[in-house]
Amino acid sequence: MPEPRARVMDRLSAILIWGVAGLVAASFVWLVGNVLQHGLAQLSFEFVTASPEDAGRGGGIAPIIVSTLIIVAICMAVTVPVGLGTAILLAEFLSGSSRLGRLVRRSLDVLASVPSVVFGLFGNAVFCQMLGMGFSLLSGGLTLACMVLPFFIRTAEEGLRAVPKDYRMAAASLGLSHTGTLAHILIPAAMPGLLAGFILSVSRSLAETAALIFTSGYVDRMPSSLLESGRTLSVHIYDLSMNVSGGDGMAYSSALVLMVMLIVLNRIAMWLSRKWSTQRVVA
Incomplete structure (x- = not known):
């Protein structure tokens, strides 16, 4: 390939790569900016500490946050x-x-590609009816666990497989048992992959709506036990946007709180991972 043509192809490739990256960044900025623009108006301390009123048009989302967590x-x-x-x-x-x-x-x-509404029907049939849990927080949590397990397992497996074989050989030469090798060497070394799987699972569970409509229900009061029905933030946002006239502003504010929760939980997970890895290395 002539030199000028090779340079042109390099430049086109660089433009394409930077263009795709810029498009992704612009989409993120537009999404966050849109939520901030419409959601900051109703956001206040009372909003996150009060109970919903008038079908969610007023009050706050304290019971919704508790049920979500x-x-x-x-x-x-x-x-x-x-x-x-x-x-x-x-x-x-x-x-x-x-x-x-x-x-x-x-x-x-196969399970990772199954629509979430199918998991909702499965959770309703098994946890709500067969096991007698009814529409409850426990039914919703167990259904979400079934849904996010494939993502976590595959990500964690790849993280463990990415650990160099030299680590295993060195541990075997030192006489470490397989359990000791896993606990002290492989799992700390695979922590980035495990953390990625954890974050993906938390993100998927926080954003899920369809599966929870069939299992945890719509109740927006403060739950007193795991066997009571509860409404998550994603279900609350859906209900305000689709079923409550005049609820768009509160839906945007709830979406903003959901985004903040996701960021905070991710940061906590990363901090705990670093702290746990450091303690393991010292030990």
Whole structure:
């Protein structure tokens, strides 16, 4: 290829790459700016500490925030241990050519592509009706766990597989058991991948609407137990936008709170990950 033509192709490639990056950044700025523009007007201390009034047109979203945090906590309390155990099984004990490993990975890929409304119907049939939990925070959290598990497992598995084999060989030469190698070497080294899976799971659970309509319900009062119905922020935003006339302003404010919660939870997860990794290395 002649030199001038090669330079032109390099420049076109650079323009294309920077253009795509700029488009993504511009989309993000437009989205955040639109939410800020319409949501800051109603945002106040009373908004996040009061209960909804007049079908959500007035008051605040304190019970909504509490229900959201409880459901996400239930979801992650199930997702992290089950997902991490499955990821360790796939990455450390089952080879890529294993029939069981291929079956599990294929099943996870299929589950990751299932629409959330299907998980909602499944959660309603199993948790709400079969197990007798009804429309409750517990039903919603368990349904979300079933939905985000494929994402967490696959991300955690790739994080574990990305750890160099030299780490495993060095641990074996020092006489460390497989459990000790996992706890002290592999999991801390794979923490970026595990953290990515955790953040993706939290983000998916915070933003989910369809699955929770069938499981946790619409009730907007402060929950007193895990077996009571509760409304999450995403469901609240949907209800205000689609079913409540004059609720768009409160929906935007609720969306702004949801974005802030997501950012704060992500920062907390990153801080805990760094602190945990440092303590492991020191120990």
